[in-house]
Amino acid sequence: MNRTQKETAIRAVFFLFALVSILILGLIVLSLFREGLPLFRQVSVSDFLFGMEWYPTYDPPLFGIWPLIVGSVIVTVLATVIAIPVGVLTAVYIAEVAPPLFKDLFKSVVELLAGLPSVVLGFFGMVVVAPWLQDTFDLPTGLNIINASMILALMAVPTIASISEDALYAVPREYKEASFALGATNYETITRVVIPSALSGISTAVILGMSRAIGETMVVLMVAGGAAAIPESLFDSVRPMPASIAAEMGETPYRSPHYHALFATGIVLFFITLAFNLVADYISNKFKEVGSGTL
Amino acid sequence: MKIVKRLSLILVGLLLAATPVLAESIVIKGSTTVLPIAQGALEAYMKANKGVQISLSGGGSGEGIKAIIDKTADIGNSSREIKKEEIALAQKKGGKPVAHVVAFDALVPVVHPSNPVKDLTLEQLSLIYQGKITNWKEVGGKDMQIVMISRDTSSGTFESWDHFVMKKAKVSPRAQMLASSGAVYTAVSKNRYSIGYLGIGYVKKSVKALTVGGTPANIQTAMSREYPMSRELYMYTDGEPRGETAKFIAFVKGPEGQKIVAAQGFVPTQAVAPAKKGKKK
Amino acid sequence: MTTAAMKYRYFRQSLFFGLVRLSAFALALALGGILAYILYQGAGALSWEFVTQPPRDAMTKGGIFPAILGTLYLTTGAILVGLPLGVVSAIYLTEYAKQGPVIRVIRIGVNCLAGVPSVVFGLFGLGFFVVFLQFGSSILAGALTLGFLILPTIIGASEEALKSVPQTFREASLALGVSKWQTILRIVLPAALPGILTGSILGLGRAAGETAPIMFTAAAFFTAKLPTSIFDEVMALPYHIYVLATAGTNIDETRPLQYGTVLVLMMLVLGINLVAILIRRTIRRKKKW
Numbered sequence: 051m052n053r054t055q056k057e058t059a060i061r062a063v064f065f066l067f068a069l070v071s072i073l074i075l076g077l078i079v080l081s082l083f084r085e086g087l088p089l090f091r092q093v094s095v096s097d098f099l100f101g102m103e104w105y106p107t108y109d110p111p112l113f114g115i116w117p118l119i120v121g122s123v124i125v126t127v128l129a130t131v132i133a134i135p136v137g138v139l140t141a142v143y144i145a146e147v148a149p150p151l152f153k154d155l156f157k158s159v160v161e162l163l164a165g166l167p168s169v170v171l172g173f174f175g176m177v178v179v180a181p182w183l184q185d186t187f188d189l190p191t192g193l194n195i196i197n198a199s200m201i202l203a204l205m206a207v208p209t210i211a212s213i214s215e216d217a218l219y220a221v222p223r224e225y226k227e228a229s230f231a232l233g234a235t236n237y238e239t240i241t242r243v244v245i246p247s248a249l250s251g252i253s254t255a256v257i258l259g260m261s262r263a264i265g266e267t268m269v270v271l272m273v274a275g276g277a278a279a280i281p282e283s284l285f286d287s288v289r290p291m292p293a294s295i296a297a298e299m300g301e302t303p304y305r306s307p308h309y310h311a312l313f314a315t316g317i318v319l320f321f322i323t324l325a326f327n328l329v330a331d332y333i334s335n336k337f338k339e340v341g342s343g344t345l
Numbered sequence: 346m347k348i349v350k351r352l353s354l355i356l357v358g359l360l361l362a363a364t365p366v367l368a369e370s371i372v373i374k375g376s377t378t379v380l381p382i383a384q385g386a387l388e389a390y391m392k393a394n395k396g397v398q399i400s401l402s403g404g405g406s407g408e409g410i411k412a413i414i415d416k417t418a419d420i421g422n423s424s425r426e427i428k429k430e431e432i433a434l435a436q437k438k439g440g441k442p443v444a445h446v447v448a449f450d451a452l453v454p455v456v457h458p459s460n461p462v463k464d465l466t467l468e469q470l471s472l473i474y475q476g477k478i479t480n481w482k483e484v485g486g487k488d489m490q491i492v493m494i495s496r497d498t499s500s501g502t503f504e505s506w507d508h509f510v511m512k513k514a515k516v517s518p519r520a521q522m523l524a525s526s527g528a529v530y531t532a533v534s535k536n537r538y539s540i541g542y543l544g545i546g547y548v549k550k551s552v553k554a555l556t557v558g559g560t561p562a563n564i565q566t567a568m569s570r571e572y573p574m575s576r577e578l579y580m581y582t583d584g585e586p587r588g589e590t591a592k593f594i595a596f597v598k599g600p601e602g603q604k605i606v607a608a609q610g611f612v613p614t615q616a617v618a619p620a621k622k623g624k625k626k
Numbered sequence: 627m628t629t630a631a632m633k634y635r636y637f638r639q640s641l642f643f644g645l646v647r648l649s650a651f652a653l654a655l656a657l658g659g660i661l662a663y664i665l666y667q668g669a670g671a672l673s674w675e676f677v678t679q680p681p682r683d684a685m686t687k688g689g690i691f692p693a694i695l696g697t698l699y700l701t702t703g704a705i706l707v708g709l710p711l712g713v714v715s716a717i718y719l720t721e722y723a724k725q726g727p728v729i730r731v732i733r734i735g736v737n738c739l740a741g742v743p744s745v746v747f748g749l750f751g752l753g754f755f756v757v758f759l760q761f762g763s764s765i766l767a768g769a770l771t772l773g774f775l776i777l778p779t780i781i782g783a784s785e786e787a788l789k790s791v792p793q794t795f796r797e798a799s800l801a802l803g804v805s806k807w808q809t810i811l812r813i814v815l816p817a818a819l820p821g822i823l824t825g826s827i828l829g830l831g832r833a834a835g836e837t838a839p840i841m842f843t844a845a846a847f848f849t850a851k852l853p854t855s856i857f858d859e860v861m862a863l864p865y866h867i868y869v870l871a872t873a874g875t876n877i878d879e880t881r882p883l884q885y886g887t888v889l890v891l892m893m894l895v896l897g898i899n900l901v902a903i904l905i906r907r908t909i910r911r912k913k914k915w
Contacts, residue, residue, distance in 0.1 A: 053805050056805075056807065057805060057806055057807055060807050061718075061722050064714050064715075064717060064718040064722055065718055065722070065723075067711060067714040067715050067718060068714070068715040068718040068719060068723070068732055069732065070711050070715060070777075071715060071732065071735045071736045071739050071777060071778070071781065072731065072732060072735035074739060074774050074777070075735050075738055075739050075742075077750065077754060078742065078746065078747075078750045081749070081750050081753035081754050081758075082746070082749065082750070082753075084753065085749075085753050103515075103518070104518070105498075105515060106498060107407070107498040107499075107504075108515065109513070117518065135649070136649050136652065136653060139645060139646045139648075139649035139650070140646075140649045140650045140653050142646050143646045143647060143649060143650040144650070147643055147646050147647065148650070154907075156650050156653075156654065158903055159650075159653060159654045159657055160653070161899065161903060162657060162896060162899055162900075163653065163656075163657050165828070165831050165832070165835075165895055165896065165898075165899040166657075166660075166835075166892070166895070166896075167834070167835025167836065167837070167864055167891060167892075167895055168744075168835070168836075168837065169835065169837045169864040169867050169868055169891075170660075170664070170835070170867070170888055170891060170892055171660075172868075173867055173868075173871055173884070173888055174660055174663075174664070176871060176872075177871065177881075177884070178663065181535065184535075184536065190490055190492040190536070190538050190539075191492060191521060191536065193521070204656060207653060211653075235635050235636060235639050236639060236643075237635075237638060237639035237642045237643065238635070238639075240642075241642070258741070261741050262741075264743075265741070265742070265743025265744070265745070265746070266743070266744075267743065267744055267745040267748075267837070267838040268837050268838060268864075268868065271868075271872075272868070272871065272872060275521055276497070276521055276522040276523070277518055277519050277520065277521060277522070278518045278522075279517075279518035279519050286519075287519075287521060289522075292743055292745040292838070295745050295748075295749065296745050296748070296838055296841060297497060297522075297524060298497070298498065298499065299748075299749070299752070299841070299842050300404040300405070300407075300408045300411075300499065300841070300842065301404060301405050301407030301408040301411060301498070301499025302407070302411060302499075303410070303411040303414045303415060303431065303434055304411070304414070304415045304757065306430075306434065312749075313749060313753070316745070316746050316749045319743055319745070319746060320742065320743070320746050323741050323742065323743055323746075324738055324741070324742075326741065327737060327738050327740075327741035328734075328738070331734060331737055331738075372859075377873060377875070380875055381875045384848070384875070388682070398849075398854075400846050400848060400849040400859055401846075401847055401848040401849075402846050402847035402848065403847050403869065403873045403874075404847075404873070417762065417763065523872070524872045524873040525872065525873035525874065525875070526875070527873065527874045527875045527876060527877045528872050528873060528874075528877060530877070531877040531878055534878070547875075551878070
């Protein structure tokens with residue numbers, strides 16, 4: 051085989067490898083649909099999505115996941131509300147305010163926080179925060195929305211912070227210099243020039259953070275309480291979708307209706323996170339700064 | 346680079362070379378109620394029979410029975426009888442679940458030690474778990490909200506509770522669903538508003554057992570069936586057990602195993618009960 | 627501009643900066659607090675016995691060696707799967723591919739894969755490896771699932787590393803008549819190696835800490851003996867924590883051991899991450915370009 055042929059062969063092989071990611075994604079979708087769709091022979095799609103009762107082992111079983119969806123949404127929204135200010139402000143700190151010594155230090159803090167296994171945070175929430183909440187506020191249970199949202203926020207912040215930080219760094223220096231030249235203070239430059247130009251990157255960061263929060267399993271499994279009902283207060287327990295899947299998967303016989311229902315829940319979860327990721331991708335591509343108009 | 350390559354080859358080689366050895370192995374999964382019995386038994390069994398590889402998991406009776414149906418375990422622990430649909434599913438796959446009674450159990454409602462309530466009727470228990478009685482003062486206790494603690498749906502204990510107490514009425518979705526009897530025990534011991542239910546082997550000093558309709562739960566009332574919530578604990582196998590699995594089950598049902606049952610706080614079978622096949626209801 | 631107005635502007639700045647600093651320090655405090663608390667609670671359980679012995683007496687005594695070993699096996703397997711796939715994919719994306727729809731689709735694919743929740747990976751692993759390919763609940767199924775989970779991380783880090791190699795290196799090599807593949811193999815790849823290494827190590831850390839993907843594909847509550855083949859189930863540190871804390875028989879009694887296990891897992895993962903961070907810092911300094 052001469053050189054050119056070898057080069058072409060290698061290129062072809064590598065192309066196949068690169069396709070693996072798409073292949074896996076496709077396999078995931080396939081597996082989810084293959085095992086999840088059979089549910090809809092028994093239950094209509096709208097009954098499944100909007101049904102208010104999740105009693106999968108009842109006789110006859112009821113597969114309404116609306117309370118699970120609501121649970122997922124509430125903890126995600128609350129977690130994001132907490133995580134956005136902390137994440138963005140921390141990113142601002144690292145990118146703009148911190149003295150060089152602390153920059154590295156706090157970058158490491160964010161990275162280490164990102165690397166904490168979710169089961170560790172779930173454990174902490176369950177064993178430390180929950181009893182504390184229960185005792186301090188005299189609650190019926192410390193495993194509830196507030197607890198889960200706080201811990202989820204702790205998981206979302208590193209995502210939001212590091213991507214926002216990248217976005218802030220990407221703002222061309224010329225913008226800042228122009229602002230200073232016009233007499234603006236550091237604060238004014240950051241809030242009126244840097245952050246607005248980094249807004250698309252920050253939005254991407256927030257969306258990806260939300261995607262992380264809604265898909266997170268161990269934390270909600272251990273901390274959110276497990277009640278499959280629409281909550282009436284922030285101190286109620288909920289059962290977000292990933293928690294239900296993880297908790298119930300082990301007990302369902304292969305290809306039983308419950309099994310299919312859990313895969314169907316997986317489909318819903320998958321598409322929600324997919325939507326988030328596609329939107330984030332779109333935003334980051336559309337508003338990418340190409341060139342910075344300098345000399 | 347070359348060292349890395351060599352090391353990884355060795356590692357892969359090691360992993361692959363240790364291909365399925367014909368060591369005797371038993372895989373046990375299922376009920377968390379039966380778990381302490383299985384754990385105690387397997388520790389004793391392995392001491393006496395070196396060379397047997399036993400792995401044990403919890404997950405609930407549903408998991409145990411599913412494992413037998415899917416043939417992913419040799420023994421499925423269960424604190425409830427196998428359901429009709431499960432037998433049908435097993436038969437579709439060419440399997441035949443066989444039940445072995447390894448112990449008796451009593452299902453006991455428990456509350457926090459600080460709770461003054463001592464007794465509840467089956468009716469009251471049902472209404473509480475349906476969410477229709479929501480305050481302790483309605484059953485003679487203090488004026489505080491009732492927090493229902495339940496097992497999750499994979500649990501045989503949950504099914505037993507449904508069989509004896511709920512009788513098909515739905516458990517309120519506001520009940521906390523916990524993954525194991527151990528978790529229920531911990532939760533009730535820490536929450537003064539709570540009520541839960543456990544197999545008698547799990548009732549230890551951090552929780553307070555209630556009497557049901559005046560009858561306390563203990564070995565005598567469980568064996569005589571005077572206590573209304575007495576039940577059998579099972580180990581299911583796919584077909585009649587063979588080899589090491591058969592020896593293990595015989596061990597559990599025999600005098601040594603029954604000593605372990607008693608030590609764990611459960612009720613030993615009086616004599617070795619004949620193995621029942623399938624479901625009788 | 628009046629002095630009062632200036633003072634006001636700088637006052638606002640101090641306020642804002644104060645808030646910003648507060649955020650960052652609060653975060654650091656949260657991290658530090660959690661680490662310190664777990665260290666405090668778990669240190670008592672650590673001992674030579676703890677890391678070398680299997681559990682005894684319904685897990686209230688003994689150690690967690692099987693779980694440590696299981697995590698080691700699973701993570702090694704995951705890297706064996708993820709590293710070659712990831713690096714080769716990254717090489718294709720940066721060195722060979724032309725801009726166009728195909729590339730965009732692959733990139734979207736990688737990004738979406740990165741966003742798939744870990745429990746969905748678990749479902750996938752269950753449906754595909756355990757059931758369809760009939761591997762059963764095993765190290766093999768778990769390692770494959772984990773390997774695919776960390777694939778996007780490795781691809782991302784490798785791509786960055788490859789992109790940061792100056793174009794001049796490639797041009798010089800090609801100008802000397804070296805073929806493209808040889809250039810990549812001998813020049814670009816070695817230069818990008820530290821970055822690739824960092825990414826893989828971070829992927830390793832992630833694989834070690836994940837629970838949901840292995841819950842249905844590999845993990846067991848208790849294996850009395852150590853695994854002897856890749857078709858065996860294993861204990862694993864993250865799963866062990868989960869079961870001891872939620873589904874165990876003696877939750878209160880095993881609490882100190884739970885903290886100990888959490889501590890071991892944390893030390894493992896943080897250690898791995900610190901190594902990666904240090905490597906990255908050293909190469910940044912040593913870079914001669």
